[in-house]
Amino acid sequence: MQHGGTRKTILEVSAGLFASKGYSAVSMRDIAAAVGVTVGNLYYHFADKEELVRASLTYVFSERMSPLEGLLKQHASPHDRLEAFVLWFVGEIFGEEPFTRLILRELLDGTAERLEYLAKTVFKEPFTLTTKLIADCAGTSDPVMSADFVASLVLGSYQFARVLPHLTGGGPEDASSDAVARHVLRLIRTTFPLGKGVSGR
Amino acid sequence: MQHGGTRKTILEVSAGLFASKGYSAVSMRDIAAAVGVTVGNLYYHFADKEELVRASLTYVFSERMSPLEGLLKQHASPHDRLEAFVLWFVGEIFGEEPFTRLILRELLDGTAERLEYLAKTVFKEPFTLTTKLIADCAGTSDPVMSADFVASLVLGSYQFARVLPHLTGGGPEDASSDAVARHVLRLIRTTFPLGKGVSGR
DNA sequence: GTCTATATGCGGATAGAC
DNA sequence: GTCTATCCGCATATAGAC
Numbered sequence A, B: 001m002q003h004g005g006t007r008k009t010i011l012e013v014s015a016g017l018f019a020s021k022g023y024s025a026v027s028m029r030d031i032a033a034a035v036g037v038t039v040g041n042l043y044y045h046f047a048d049k050e051e052l053v054r055a056s057l058t059y060v061f062s063e064r065m066s067p068l069e070g071l072l073k074q075h076a077s078p079h080d081r082l083e084a085f086v087l088w089f090v091g092e093i094f095g096e097e098p099f100t101r102l103i104l105r106e107l108l109d110g111t112a113e114r115l116e117y118l119a120k121t122v123f124k125e126p127f128t129l130t131t132k133l134i135a136d137c138a139g140t141s142d143p144v145m146s147a148d149f150v151a152s153l154v155l156g157s158y159q160f161a162r163v164l165p166h167l168t169g170g171g172p173e174d175a176s177s178d179a180v181a182r183h184v185l186r187l188i189r190t191t192f193p194l195g196k197g198v199s200g201r
Numbered sequence C: 001g002t003c004t005a006t007a008t009g010c011g012g013a014t015a016g017a018c
Numbered sequence D: 001g002t003c004t005a006t007c008c009g010c011a012t013a014t015a016g017a018c
Helices: A006-021 A028-036 A038-047 A049-064 A069-072 A078-095 A098-107 A112-137 A143-160 A164-168 A177-191 B004-022 B029-033 B038-045 B048-063 B070-074 B078-095 B097-109 B114-137 B143-160 B164-168 B177-192
Strands: none
Touching: A006 A028, A006 A038, A006 A049, A006 A098, A028 A049, A049 A098, A049 A112, A049 B164, A069 A112, A078 A098, A078 A112, A078 A143, A078 A177, A098 A143, A098 B078, A098 B097, A098 B143, A112 A143, A112 B164, A143 A177, A143 B097, A143 B143, A143 B177, A164 B029, A164 B070, A177 B097, A177 B143, A177 B177, B004 B029, B004 B038, B004 B048, B004 B097, B029 B038, B029 B048, B029 B143, B070 B078, B070 B114, B078 B097, B078 B114, B078 B143, B078 B177, B097 B114, B097 B143, B114 B143, B143 B177
């Protein structure tokens, strides 16, 4: 790791550990060992564990959400943009486990400040975008509630996927990223018929 | 606590602590202090912390799901039973925070064995019931997926409720138990029209 | 069944050499 | 910037008195 990015390496490695075991279950010693440095070094880069946790979250969240900017600049129809966006979001939640698990941990144990940060960095833009797209696609009475529904369903599907196999007796295939995406899109289409939006071009 | 139920008290108190802070963030000292006994006493009742965690989960899960038996014996129409059941389930998830938070923690960090236990004690019966009711109400192509959808949406709504206020600028009223129940029921009705089921009486 | 006392190691955190 | 050495309190867990 002599490419000068020790701090960055610490952030990446610790994020993975925090995601899989939880903050309080991961010690500074664990992190140091996993990174290949000493505990003292960790304290050179970060004032205390709390600051490392915060920096770790900040790093992962902004890193993961940066591609969104590109998606926002497309010029397709609201209908196509909504589909593309849902596909991307589901892929992000199901394909990037550490990212998703950190989100879920924050939702469960985050302090008020950290929740606000999570809202701002991760959910604000996607949520606003979804709300607008839905409003454009369908004359839904409450696009905010519909966006809430999309986010909740995607997040919940990820969570519930862990027990689904035990309930159906089958394998975990039912809850693959693609299946969920199709599922959500079908529900969106059924619930608010698309393609004939108020401001549809 | 001299009513002879020290063990039970330990289970109740520790469940509350585990739910709110997480297993590894709660020490045996914390529990002992909260209960009003000594650490040594904890180890008289439970071999180690892991066993206490397990017993705590077992206690809460079976305790909370016992009313379900009654619901299952109703003789109303599939449509009414599905509505009543969803109402009960949503109330349970939104109204019993410790219970719900323990479920979410297991979904996030539970070992394979504990997940199977969670599936068996908490989700198996409700899930099977929902699947059957949906199949009876509507000629849905895939009732299993629909049941998955209901569970995921309820769980996800609870989780997402924590950030929703930050996204809408409003208060947390949007995500009350009643609002979610109505929301879910409306979606169920929209997605698979009820009342004209195959085996509807 | 509950307590006191204690063993032993791990946790976060710091000082100072290189 | 990284390491070694160390402080100190808290963690899990046990032994034995009452």
